[in-house]
Amino acid sequence: MSIELNNEFGQIDISNDVIAQIAGGAAIECYGIVGMASKHQIRDGLTDILRKENFAKGVLVRQQNDDLHIDMYIIVSYGTKISEIAYQVQSKVKYTVNKTLGMSVKSVNIFVQGVRVMNV
Numbered sequence: 019m020s021i022e023l024n025n026e027f028g029q030i031d032i033s034n035d036v037i038a039q040i041a042g043g044a045a046i047e048c049y050g051i052v053g054m055a056s057k058h059q060i061r062d063g064l065t066d067i068l069r070k071e072n073f074a075k076g077v078l079v080r081q082q083n084d085d086l087h088i089d090m091y092i093i094v095s096y097g098t099k100i101s102e103i104a105y106q107v108q109s110k111v112k113y114t115v116n117k118t119l120g121m122s123v124k125s126v127n128i129f130v131q132g133v134r135v136m137n138v
Contacts, residue, residue: 020032020033021121023120023121034074034079037121038077038078041114042074044110044114044115045092045107047110048106048107049098049106050099050102052093054092054093055076055092055093056075057077057078077089078090087123089127090126090127090128091129092107092128092130093130093134095133095134095135096135100130104128104130112126
């Protein structure tokens, strides 16, 4: 599925995977994020942290009546405040998608799939 944008020059089709890749890249830059988790835990493995090329597996992009909704499945670092991390991810993803694609995001839903202890 893709999202269609129309302007005076023509039509632009943006794939949901592209939006998911941009959102995942923005989220992974936030402090306290260890990585992205798969939205299909049982099929893909419970403890797998997704690599950069697989961010789309940890992000679900939905479009409902011209509103864009993004669901993100993340793994956070132990000892950090989860609510603050979730807020930062929401803000950064909304800003990045808006600046990169010119699309406003109605909601960014965060699902914390695990907590990891970082090796020092």
